[in-house]
Amino acid sequence: MPQTWLECIRCGRKYPIDEVAYRCESCGGLLDVEHDFNALKDRSGAEWKELFSRRSRMSEWPYQSGVWAKKEWVAPQINEENIISLGEGYTPLLRVKNLAGLPAVWVKECGISHTGSFKDLGMTVLVSHVKQLISQGTQIRAVACASTGDTSAALAAYAAAAGIPAIIFLPRGKISTAQLAQPIAHGAIVLGLETDFDGCMEIVQQITTDKSIYLANSMNALRIEGQKTVGIEIVQQLGWEVPDWIVIPAGNLGNISALGRGLMMMRQLGLIDRLPRIVAAQAENANPLYRSFLTAFKDYQAVQAKRTLASAIQIGAPVSYERAVKALREFGGIVEQASEDELANAAARADRAGLYACPQTGVALAVLGKLASRGTIKSHDRVVVISTAHGLKFTDFKVKYHEGALTDVTSRHANPPVELPADVPAVRRAIRERLRTEDL
Numbered sequence: 119m120p121q122t123w124l125e126c127i128r129c130g131r132k133y134p135i136d137e138v139a140y141r142c143e144s145c146g147g148l149l150d151v152e153h154d155f156n157a158l159k160d161r162s163g164a165e166w167k168e169l170f171s172r173r174s175r176m177s178e179w180p181y182q183s184g185v186w187a188k189k190e191w192v193a194p195q196i197n198e199e200n201i202i203s204l205g206e207g208y209t210p211l212l213r214v215k216n217l218a219g220l221p222a223v224w225v226k227e228c229g230i231s232h233t234g235s236f237k238d239l240g241m242t243v244l245v246s247h248v249k250q251l252i253s254q255g256t257q258i259r260a261v262a263c264a265s266t267g268d269t270s271a272a273l274a275a276y277a278a279a280a281g282i283p284a285i286i287f288l289p290r291g292k293i294s295t296a297q298l299a300q301p302i303a304h305g306a307i308v309l310g311l312e313t314d315f316d317g318c319m320e321i322v323q324q325i326t327t328d329k330s331i332y333l334a335n336s337m338n339a340l341r342i343e344g345q346k347t348v349g350i351e352i353v354q355q356l357g358w359e360v361p362d363w364i365v366i367p368a369g370n371l372g373n374i375s376a377l378g379r380g381l382m383m384m385r386q387l388g389l390i391d392r393l394p395r396i397v398a399a400q401a402e403n404a405n406p407l408y409r410s411f412l413t414a415f416k417d418y419q420a421v422q423a424k425r426t427l428a429s430a431i432q433i434g435a436p437v438s439y440e441r442a443v444k445a446l447r448e449f450g451g452i453v454e455q456a457s458e459d460e461l462a463n464a465a466a467r468a469d470r471a472g473l474y475a476c477p478q479t480g481v482a483l484a485v486l487g488k489l490a491s492r493g494t495i496k497s498h499d500r501v502v503v504i505s506t507a508h509g510l511k512f513t514d515f516k517v518k519y520h521e522g523a524l525t526d527v528t529s530r531h532a533n534p535p536v537e538l539p540a541d542v543p544a545v546r547r548a549i550r551e552r553l554r555t556e557d558l
């Protein structure tokens with residue numbers, strides 16, 4: 119029996135792990151990577167925890183990566199010489215007081231990473247896998263993805279490190295300058311198309327029917343395997359204790375599926391004995407999962423995503439919808455949405471507490487605030503919010519917020535700079551006003 123294989127999430131048909139396939143030939147379902155649990159059960163839950171804890175204290179390659187520290191669970195098929203790692207994973211889990219209406223919230227800072235978002239977790243596995251396929255003689259000319267920004271940054275960086283050409287399909291004018299700069303800097307072929315993310319996704323799927331162009335979007339199961347380490351890492355960082363809730367921004371729905379898979383694997387292999395509840399946070403302007411949740415997932419319709427500040431989740435036809443519904447059912451999931459005004463002000467409040475929240479993290483924090491004020495999430499519950507990207511990627515959003523220049527947003531925490539002549543009394547006066555003091 120092989121250690122890993124691809125398996126259709128609908129009909130269960132299996133494919134070898136080294137086959138270039140993204141959908142089932144029989145039924146069109148997405149494929150997941152499956153693992154030989156009997157082999158993994160050679161170690162007890164306690165032994166796995168011991169091993170993972172030991173590796174987290176080691177600087178030995180490749181275990182200094184939070185993803186490759188869990189290699190047996192993620193990609194045992196990949197030989198070490200093919201691993202392309204840029205130090206992904208092991209991101210900080212911060213305890214932040216007085217956030218989103220709760221006395222304390224844990225924030226998993228996935229944006230503190232090589233390319234500035236959680237996409238690194240999946241891309242290290244995908245690109246390493248491709249490197250291995252090429253070394254085995256598979257004809258792959260390039261890797262390709264459609265992107266709302268962060269996927270392309272991660273793919274371009276890992277592909278550059280591997281020496282594999284990357285082709286990036288971006289919706290023209292819909293991603294931040296910082297995000298566009300990354301793939302360009304890494305030498306990727308960047309194609310800006312006159313469409314939205316969903317339109318780019320359509321085209322990349324057609325281009326990659328030629329198997330020599332390898333598809334790197336999260337419908338590709340290899341990425342999900344790397345991303346699933348986030349849930350494992352959270353529990354590990356909490357001293358192997360399971361939080362009550364994990365709140366995650368959701369767009370194409372790969373990451374929420376990955377979160378569920380990692381946690382489920384921990385339970386199946388005896389590392390934990392209960393599961394957290396998961397909250398999917400969507401932007402009101404791109405909310406197909408939220409709408410479906412309102413019908414208990416009986417109805418589902420793709421929507422035309424409207425423009426949202428949370429551009430990384432501006433997706434109307436999420437590819438991993440089925441995977442996400444499975445995860446939400448298993449984890450007592452809730453879906454909630456946030457408006458532009460809510461997400462921008464939630465991000466600004468987080469910044470005042472010392473974070474630097476990207477707009478997607480703003481969506482998660484706004485949603486958490488709603489569930490806390492409704493009493494769904496209690497003040498003594500242990501809550502983890504997944505911060506998906508670094509705020510520095512969204513400088514336009516920050517600057518415009520503080521200028522009061524964002525559409526549909528009232529900047530309640532605007533803090534514009536004070537412009538003054540180079541004059542000491544004027545400067546004193548300004549500081550006095552700001553500090554609300556007379557004696558200066």
Ligand SMILES: *Cc1c(COP(=O)(O)O)cnc(C)c1O
Nearest residue numbers: 268369370371372373430506507
């Ligand atoms: C990709 C991304 C998301 C959404 O993840 P999905 O897997 O598409 O649901 C959220 N936030 C940021 C910053 C992202 O880059």
Ligand SMILES: [Zn+2]
Nearest residue numbers: 126129142145
């Ligand atoms: Zn199938």
